[in-house]
Amino acid sequence: MKVVRVTVTPIAFRDPPLLNASGIHEPYALRSIIEVESDNGYVGLGESYGDAPALAIQQQLQQELIGLDPFKLNILRETVARVVARVTPASAAGAELAPGSHASKALSNAYSAFEVAFLDLQARSLNRPLVDMLGGALRTEVPFSAYLFFKYAEHIDSPYPPDAWGEAISEEQIVAQAKSMIDRYGFKSIKLKAGALEPEHEVSCVKALKRAFPQHQLRIDPNGNWSLATSLRMAKLLDGCLEYYEDPTPGLEGMSELHRQTGLPLATNMVVTDFDEFRRSVALNSVQIVLADHHYWGGLRDTQTLAAMCATFGLGVSMHSNSHLGISLMAMTHVAASVPNLSYACDTHYPWQEEDEEVIKGGKLPIVDGCVRITEAPGLGVELDHEQLGKLHEQFLSCGIRARNDVRQMQRYRPDWETVKPRY
Numbered sequence: 001m002k003v004v005r006v007t008v009t010p011i012a013f014r015d016p017p018l019l020n021a022s023g024i025h026e027p028y029a030l031r032s033i034i035e036v037e038s039d040n041g042y043v044g045l046g047e048s049y050g051d052a053p054a055l056a057i058q059q060q061l062q063q064e065l066i067g068l069d070p071f072k073l074n075i076l077r078e079t080v081a082r083v084v085a086r087v088t089p090a091s092a093a094g095a096e097l098a099p100g101s102h103a104s105k106a107l108s109n110a111y112s113a114f115e116v117a118f119l120d121l122q123a124r125s126l127n128r129p130l131v132d133m134l135g136g137a138l139r140t141e142v143p144f145s146a147y148l149f150f151k152y153a154e155h156i157d158s159p160y161p162p163d164a165w166g167e168a169i170s171e172e173q174i175v176a177q178a179k180s181m182i183d184r185y186g187f188k189s190i191k192l193k194a195g196a197l198e199p200e201h202e203v204s205c206v207k208a209l210k211r212a213f214p215q216h217q218l219r220i221d222p223n224g225n226w227s228l229a230t231s232l233r234m235a236k237l238l239d240g241c242l243e244y245y246e247d248p249t250p251g252l253e254g255m256s257e258l259h260r261q262t263g264l265p266l267a268t269n270m271v272v273t274d275f276d277e278f279r280r281s282v283a284l285n286s287v288q289i290v291l292a293d294h295h296y297w298g299g300l301r302d303t304q305t306l307a308a309m310c311a312t313f314g315l316g317v318s319m320h321s322n323s324h325l326g327i328s329l330m331a332m333t334h335v336a337a338s339v340p341n342l343s344y345a346c347d348t349h350y351p352w353q354e355e356d357e358e359v360i361k362g363g364k365l366p367i368v369d370g371c372v373r374i375t376e377a378p379g380l381g382v383e384l385d386h387e388q389l390g391k392l393h394e395q396f397l398s399c400g401i402r403a404r405n406d407v408r409q410m411q412r413y414r415p416d417w418e419t420v421k422p423r424y
């Protein structure tokens with residue numbers, strides 16, 4: 001089997017005004033949708049970052065992958081490495097929370113984007129689910145958490161009508177957001193994205209969630225926007241409410257000291273983002289749970305390696321997410337289904353994306369009882385809807401955004417907004 005066509009299509013879809021440690025989401029999130037076709041008529045799918053630096057590499061690779069055997073992933077990695085060495089990308093400014101724009105992750109990002117499509121192609125040609133290319137499923141239902149955000153009711157100068165979620169700033173509004181998400185999707189655990197408002201207020205919201213959902217597991221994630229002193233103070237206020245404390249404070253040293261002083265389980269998608277940081281984290285005992293993300297950890301098989309490393313060093317493992325659509329959701333679900341030590345419900349932004357903006361046939365994938373299911377359908381189990389792809393590509397062309405920048409977007413609301421890390 002040989003690759004005869006590779007198509008990378010950048011898309012943009014509506015994204016709500018979600019607040020975070022950098023600023024606020026822009027009205028559109030960017031992704032790329034990848035199709036890899038083989039000479040015997042199968043098409044493998046992938047989804048990755050659509051920010052300009054990541055896209056430039058993916059587009060360079062389109063021609064270079066023609067003729068490769070989709071089973072030879074080691075050759076794929078070598079080919080990607082050659083192209084990445086040629087196209088040295090610049091990191092986009094103001095995009096700290098968009099790993100697709102980090103130059104240091106260029107190789108693992110680009111490899112991952114195509115590895116998923118190659119694995120999908122392998123699986124389709126064998127008429128097996130993709131998870132069988134990863135050693136087979138240990139579970140068919142993968143749990144995800146309700147991922148809450150503080151948010152405004154609508155974007156400044158919004159190019160489209162307000163979303164149905166409404167404003168979420170107060171405790172009552174955050175509890176209402178959690179209730180809608182849980183009623184709709186059945187999530188059993190809740191994550192609150194923090195680092196955006198006063199820490200005391202964010203902690204009060206966690207406590208309000210605890211009162212409203214006493215049976216649910218809770219996490220808070222300030223994206224490293226709290227100093228060590230603030231993180232210690234908030235740990236006291238949180239008073240045992242948490243399943244884990246996610247990236248409260250920046251740096252491996254800060255996290256290590258926080259764990260030493262509180263004993264709380266700390267999770268991260270910020271201080272352990274590659275195997276070198278993993279090694280340093282183990283030496284310092286900085287984190288106890290690693291949130292994997294195949295998009296920048298180097299694909300589905302490297303995510304399995306990461307999970308095996310976590311098992312070796314007695315760490316928990318779960319999954320991080322950025323704004324994404326269904327192809328990424330299914331890739332996350334297939335790898336999560338294959339990981340023996342998946343110890344926590346995974347993160348996903350999926351509920352935040354609009355019903356009419358999915359690129360797969362049949363529209364948005366169901367999340368039932370907080371879980372996404374994998375079936376025996378071949379590959380990732382989803383088919384591309386070319387009409388939808390075309391619509392979201394047009395939106396990419398017209399939206400004017402080429403790299404995520406939550407700082408610049410916040411400056412439209414508050415011209416004096418600056419990046420200060422940690423802010424609190």
Ligand code: GKR
Pocket residue numbers: 018019020021097098193221223269320321322323347
């Ligand atoms: O989308 O605002 C966001 C999140 O803050 C995202 O950028 C983070 O990468 O979800 C992520 C996280 O868990 O840190």
Ligand code: MG
Pocket residue numbers: 221223246247268269270320
């Ligand atoms: Mg996080």
